[in-house]
Amino acid sequence: MTQGANAPLSAVRVSVEVTCRQRVDVSGLLLTRTGKVRSDADLVFYNAPRAPGVTHRPASATVPAAVVIDTWSVPTDVTAVVVAVSLDDPAATFAGSDPTATVRDTATDRVIATFTPPRLTRESALLLVEVYRRGADWKVRAVGQGYADGLAGFAADFGVSISEPAPAAAPPMPAYPPAPTTPPAANGTAAPRVTLDKGRVSLVKGGSVSLVKGGRPMLSSVRMALGWQPAKHGRNIDLDASCIAFDARRERLETVWFMKLQVFNGAIQHTGDNLVGGGGGDDEAIDVHLEGLPSEVCGLVFVVNSFSGQRFTEVRDAYCRLLDATSGEELVRFDLTNAEPATGVVMCKLVRQYSGEWVMTALGEYVDAKTARGMVKPSAALL
Structure with a gap:
């Protein structure tokens, strides 16, 4: 095998x-x-x-x-x-x-x-x-x-207490080592894991949230939505949202983007391309049926590219947000508060833990690439 x-x-x-x-x-x-x-x-x-x-x-x-x-x-x-x-x-x-x-x-x-x-x-x-x-x-x-x-x-x-002590400096390694759920507290101890127990979570760059509520994985289907405002001076800008699926070796399995709107028999599906943005709400979205993903899918990376070539310094109010695809409830939000003069950005990742839960981490890393094809290697390096 x-x-x-x-x-x-x-x-x-x-x-x-x-x-x-x-x-x-x-x-x-x-x-x-x-x-x-x-x-x-x-x-x-x-x-x-x-x-x-x-x-x-x-x-x-x-x-x-x-x-x-x-x-x-x-x-x-x-x-x-x-x-x-x-x-x-x-x-x-x-x-x-x-x-x-x-x-x-x-x-x-x-x-x-x-x-x-x-x-x-x-x-x-x-x-x-x-x-x-x-x-x-x-x-x-x-x-x-x-x-x-x-x-x-x-x-x-997995919830077992045994007498053998674990070395404090050796954390477990899941399929991908996840980013720290929250920054360390001032005294050096780890802060509590962030979950959905208290409702909507706003992430900053590098922050993570486990898609768990009441100790159990909460969601079967989620939507990653993207919004932005037109570039300065009224010029339109074409941003494209894409999702890249990776296996445990950080090898690309599939990419959902405007040239390929669904993969894995519809388990990941793009809702369609928006050429201008600024529609007053989400401009592009990707639906993910987590339970329908093949077992070899260990990580999903969501990226955004400026196909029209403008830099992200010319984009206003760009954000991504994670919703419960069934109820439409907003669960997690990440706003790009600072931009860099690049044509691509790795927005966030969803990593499957062995326990079955998924952890979302806000990334906000900029890359010079106009389409998802140029985002594969930078995304793999961030898993």
Whole structure:
């Protein structure tokens, strides 16, 4: 399997075996729809080898360590079992060690899938594969998400408290490292994560907001809207809004722009091109059905270009805002308060977290490019 790929499980009971060139500890996490465990008992590892439907199998002279999953016995409120691996040596990393997950049918020993994550460097823990429900069926997905702080890092990310302390200087690494949610407080401690719990959020450059309310991902469909005023001295200006979709390797998958108005079977759709702006409201918009995006889409970057060639110093009152596409409620707003003499700007990004939530970060980075084609490399560098 390649990273992000999925496959159906043709067996009721499977083992996920892990081999590696270094000594490793294999774990399983039982997750609900929120992307969190129900309690600490949902972490299955060598010190706690059993949970309903999930068992840790230690390594022996003939078989590697594994997590065994009996899908018929997994509780109905558990929607996924994630198999993770951490290094026995806390000072080591996975660079060059090629950890590999092998999914087998326990009844026949037939190999269903194998996965080795690419490009490992400073990671000391990995989420290798996910066995998850899709309706009445079960599937397996290749994940390969890394953490730099071992077992404690990914356990805490999914709501598990364990005795092993996590090093304070080693944050977890999701598919893309997100920008800090809020700036650090004056005393150096991290400020609370910004969510949608208190309603509409106004972002400044570099600020982030998690699209979560009440601890759960809030939205299935969103609209990113753009507005601006005509250039000085009454001249019209043609700004174009585009959306670039990237995978976990920061490789472009698709671009929605005025030359291609929809991708992924309509999961991302441009509402149409406005040639002048200044219509008294949103001038262009892009609708995104988050739940309809392919699993390999890890990041969306929204960019704006001046096709007519004017610089953004000649544009007034440019902004982007995120709305609930169903209700039309404005959720997040980012105003370009300062402009630079360039023809393109990377407005913001939406990054998918492993837990399923999306985080929006205001960027406001200027680039000399008149169309979305020239924005791919600068956008990838900002993920």
